Amino acid sequence: MGFVPDSINRLIEQFAKFPGIGRKTARRMAFHLLNASDETAVQLAQAILDMKTKIRFCDICGGITEEETCEICLDSKRNRNLICVVEEAADIYTFERTNSFHGLYHVLGGVLSPLDGIGPDDLNIDSLLPRINEESEIIVATNPSVEGETTALYLAKLLNSRGVIVTRLARGLPVGSDLEYTDNATLIRAIEGRTSL
Amino acid sequence: MGFVPDSINRLIEQFAKFPGIGRKTARRMAFHLLNASDETAVQLAQAILDMKTKIRFCDICGGITEEETCEICLDSKRNRNLICVVEEAADIYTFERTNSFHGLYHVLGGVLSPLDGIGPDDLNIDSLLPRINEESEIIVATNPSVEGETTALYLAKLLNSRGVIVTRLARGLPVGSDLEYTDNATLIRAIEGRTSL
Numbered sequence: 001m002g003f004v005p006d007s008i009n010r011l012i013e014q015f016a017k018f019p020g021i022g023r024k025t026a027r028r029m030a031f032h033l034l035n036a037s038d039e040t041a042v043q044l045a046q047a048i049l050d051m052k053t054k055i056r057f058c059d060i061c062g063g064i065t066e067e068e069t070c071e072i073c074l075d076s077k078r079n080r081n082l083i084c085v086v087e088e089a090a091d092i093y094t095f096e097r098t099n100s101f102h103g104l105y106h107v108l109g110g111v112l113s114p115l116d117g118i119g120p121d122d123l124n125i126d127s128l129l130p131r132i133n134e135e136s137e138i139i140v141a142t143n144p145s146v147e148g149e150t151t152a153l154y155l156a157k158l159l160n161s162r163g164v165i166v167t168r169l170a171r172g173l174p175v176g177s178d179l180e181y182t183d184n185a186t187l188i189r190a191i192e193g194r195t196s197l
Numbered sequence: 198m199g200f201v202p203d204s205i206n207r208l209i210e211q212f213a214k215f216p217g218i219g220r221k222t223a224r225r226m227a228f229h230l231l232n233a234s235d236e237t238a239v240q241l242a243q244a245i246l247d248m249k250t251k252i253r254f255c256d257i258c259g260g261i262t263e264e265e266t267c268e269i270c271l272d273s274k275r276n277r278n279l280i281c282v283v284e285e286a287a288d289i290y291t292f293e294r295t296n297s298f299h300g301l302y303h304v305l306g307g308v309l310s311p312l313d314g315i316g317p318d319d320l321n322i323d324s325l326l327p328r329i330n331e332e333s334e335i336i337v338a339t340n341p342s343v344e345g346e347t348t349a350l351y352l353a354k355l356l357n358s359r360g361v362i363v364t365r366l367a368r369g370l371p372v373g374s375d376l377e378y379t380d381n382a383t384l385i386r387a388i389e390g391r392t393s394l
Contacts, residue, residue: 004290005263007251011244017237018226028377029215031287033245034252034261040214041249045242047208048230052238054204055231064231066202090228096200 008034057089060131062107062124064089072096072105079103083131084139085155087111087148091141103139106131111147112154120154129162137165144171205231254286257328259304259321261286269293269302276300280328281336282352284308284345288338288376295381298388300336303328308344309351317351326359334362336391341370353394364391 004012008030015026033041057063058070065071072078072092082103086092087110095101108123132138140155142148156166172190173182182190201209205227212223230238254260255267262268269275269289279300283289284307292298305320329335337352339345353363366387370379379387 003268003293005252005261007244007248007263008261011248014241014244018229020222020225024378025217027287027290028217030248031285032215034248034286038249041245044211045245047204047211048238048242048245051204051208051227051231052235055202064202064205066204071200088228089231090224093201093224 057107060127061105062089062109062127063092063105077102081133081135082137082139083128084141085128086141087143087151095141104131108142108151111142111145111151113147113150123151125155125158132159132162132164134163137167139167139169141169144169254304257324258302259286259306259324260289260302274299278330278332279334279336280325281338282325283338283376284340284348291376291379291384292338292388295384295388297385300334301328303335305339305348308339308342308348310344310347320348322352322355329356329359329361331360334364336364336366336388337394338366338376340376341366341374349394357394363394365394366391 011030011033012023012026015021015029016023018026021029033044054066055064056066056068058065058073059068060073061070063070063072079102083106084095084101084103085106085108086095087108089107092105092107095105106124106128108125110118110123112118112120112123128138138155138159140152142151152168156168159166170193171186172193173179173186179187208227208230209220209223212218212226213220215223218226230241251263252261253263253265255262255270256265257270258267260267260269276299280303281292281298281300282303282305283292284305286304289302289304292302303321303325305322307315307320309315309317309320325335335352335356337349339348349365353365356363367389370376370383370387
């Protein structure tokens with residue numbers, strides 16, 4: 001855009017780097033901030049810097065926290081034998097919102113992806129091993145993508161050999177969906193995983 | 198969300214204040230920034246503060262600039278008798294993107310809205326008067342909303358009495374829409390087909 005002052009253009013570029021934020025939205029955000037109070041802008045800038053300074057990875061699960069160990073790992077009411085393995089720290093809060101999982105988490109920090117050169121050593125797998133015992137159940141909650149499935153199979157092989165129960169989230173019809181619009185792969189999984197009524 | 202560290206929650210709140218950014222997108226942005234490098238975060242924070250520090254209003258048109266007078270007002274190739282009156286500074290760049298308007302701009306900083314207590318004295322109208330002469334044409338390019346039309350009629354009455362030609366963008370614009378989201382072709386038609394008020 002000609003004639004847009006540099007400092008606004010730079011801000012638009014920065015906003016447009018976020019996933020799901022296109023140039024139009026980025027431009028709108030920049031002009032919104034331009035019309036907002038100085039205080040609003042300072043608060044936003046401060047919140048960004050604060051977050052980067054304060055957040056660290058939990059030394060047990062690899063989740064995010066402002067302390068050494070996260071609140072979930074410190075929570076004595078949690079079932080310590082049930083560990084849900086997720087790809088990213090953000091996935092933890094997707095589970096927490098359901099209020100129906102009361103175990104612990106373990107964040108891999110990614111998935112196996114040979115094409116991108118990401119192998120087992122690049123993931124947070126070693127730190128999972130000291131956390132398991134013969135009574136553990138590990139729920140592998142990687143995404144239902146090719147890489148997610150590959151990672152799940154790898155973990156299952158590794159952990160089964162240590163006598164641990166390894167489970168995977170059920171695949172099937174999303175609640176509230178319509179059979180007519182269900183893709184074949186999902187329907188095949190739903191048939192395979194049918195449950196007794 | 199329980200267990201999300203405070204500093205992330207605060208950042209999510211800040212992002213969710215932007216128009217068109219819901220809580221899910223805000224959360225996604227915050228976690229994206231968490232995984233980004235420290236440098237990226239600092240750059241974003243700096244871009245926000247820079248923009249607020251450097252941007253000021255052009256002393257002629259009320260548009261935005263980093264100098265006293267904006268590049269458009271300083272551009273000697275522009276037709277100084279043709280002034281496009283817009284609601285917000287951001288509207289200028291919507292026109293500039295069409296590459297088919299070669300006059301100047303004047304930013305009102307809003308529209309007449311008696312219900313919100315916004316009258317002529319609250320708008321940047323006084324500074325428009327010294328800019329006009331008997332050869333001026335003023336294109337009133339307020340949004341095609343009720344307030345925008347009211348403002349256009351007010352300006353037409355004020356300026357016609359001074360012998361100035363006042364025009365309005367053609368009804369190529371879909372009623373109820375927003376200038377910011379108008380496609381270039383429609384906007385070019387609207388400039389070409391402007392009609393006398």
